[in-house]
Amino acid sequence: MNDLTPSNRRLVHLAGVLAGSALAAYGLHQLWNKQNSGGDDTYPVDLGTYSLKHQTTSKTCQRWCDRAWAWVAGFHRQEASDCFLEAIRADPQCAMAHYGLALVNGPDYNFTAEGGFYTLASQPSNWPSLNVAVNALKRAEEITREPSWSGPPQHRALIKAMFSTRYEWPVTPTTADKQVAYRDAMRTVAVTYPNDPEVQAIYAESVMCLSAWDLYDNQTTNPTPNEYGRECAIALDRGLMVAPSHLWLCHLKVHYNEMGPVDQFDWSAAEALRSPGHRHEIGHLLHMPTHLDIQAGEYEKAMRWNKLAYQADLKVIRAFPDKNLVIYTGYLVHNMEFAAWAAMYGGSYENAMEAANEIDQIVTEKLLMKSERTAQRMVRQTAPFVFVAD
DSSP: OOOOOHHHHHHHHHHHHHHHHHHHHHHSSOOOOOOOSSOSSOOSSOOTTOOOOOSOSOHHHHHHHHHHHHHHHTTOHHHHHHHHHHHHHHOTTOHHHHHHHHHHTSOBTTBOGGGTHHHHTTSSSSSSOHHHHHHHHHHHHHHHTSTTOOOOHHHHHHHHHHHTTTOOSSOOTTGGGHHHHHHHHHHHHHHHOTTOHHHHHHHHHHHHGGGTTOOEESTTTSOEEOHHHHHHHHHHHHHHHHOTTOHHHHHHHHHHHTTSOGGGOOHHHHHHHTOTTTOOOOHHHHHTTHHHHGGGTOHHHHHHHHHHHHHHHHHHHHHOTTSOOHHHHHHHHHHHHHHHHHHHHTTOHHHHHHHHHHHHHHSOHHHHHTOSSOHHHHHHHTGGGOOOOO
C-alpha cells in the first residue's frame, strides 16, 4: 500500500483529535452512579484473559481487579474505577485494589491537564477525583506497612512512587506539575523491575502524559522522537520483550508509533490488540491499530475494525444504562468518526453514511446538555491538540 503524504497524515490525525475534543466537551460533568458493574460471577462484557495477580484471599476481589486492569489498558478509567471499588468491597485489605483506584483517578494520555482533567478532578468525590485518589493511595500505603502484607516488592514500589509524588488535595494551579516528580520516581521503579510489564506500562504512560500527542519533532518532514518519545520507547520495548502481546503496552506502543515514520510502525504490537487469542470486547483496543492502518492505506481494514470497535462500545453503553458514561461516549463517537474517515478514504459512501448515522443516534441534544461546556469553549480548550493540514 502507498503511504499517505505528510500533509494527509496530519489530516488523518484530526480523527484522533476528535477523541480529545469529545473528552473535553463531555468531560466537566458529575459522572458517578453508584450501580454495581455487573454481578460477581457474571459480567456483561467479555474482557478476555488479562490478569494481574494481587495479594488477596478473595477470588471475588481478584476477579474485579482483573476486570479493572483490562479497562485500565483500554482507557475506560471510569469503569475501571467502579471495578476497583467492587474489589475493595470484597477485600478492603487488598493494597493493589486501592492503588488501582488511585491510578485511575489520575490523568491519562487522552485526558491530561490541557484537556481539563484537573478541573474535573477537583470534585471531592465521584470519578475522577484527586480526593478519592489521595485517600485510596494513603490506604494502600498503610496496608503495605502492615506485618501481614507480603505482596510482590514491585507492588510496594509502585505504591510508594505514587504516594510520594503524584497527587495532592485540594487541587491547586500547580498540581499538574507533580507529574514530573512522579515520572522520575517511576523511572527508578522501572529500572529496578525491568521484567515486570505492568511496571513498564505505568512508567511509559507517566512519561507520555507529560507530552501527550507530542512525542516527535519534525513531524511533517522527518519525524524524530523527542526526549519524551525516546524515554517512553525504552520502557515500551523493555516491557514488550517480556510480554509481546501485553494489551496495555501494545496500546501505548501504537500511540507512540502513530506520529512517527510509517516504516517503523510496530505491527506486531498493533495486531496483538485484535488477536483472537485475547478474545476481548474492549472497543478502544479494537480501534487502536487502525491509527496505523489508515496511514498505511489499509482503509478497508480501518473501516471494518472501527465498526467492530464501536459495536463493542455500544454494548458497553447499553450494558450499563444507569451509568452516566459521558466520557467513554467520546471514545465511542471517535470510533464512529474514524470508521467514516476510513470509508471516505476508501471510497465507500454507504459505510461512511452508516457510521455518520450512528453518530447522529448517539450525539443527541440530551447528551450535549450533560456537558457544562459549550461547543465554542470546547474548541478553545482543545486548541493545543489541533493539527492543521498543510
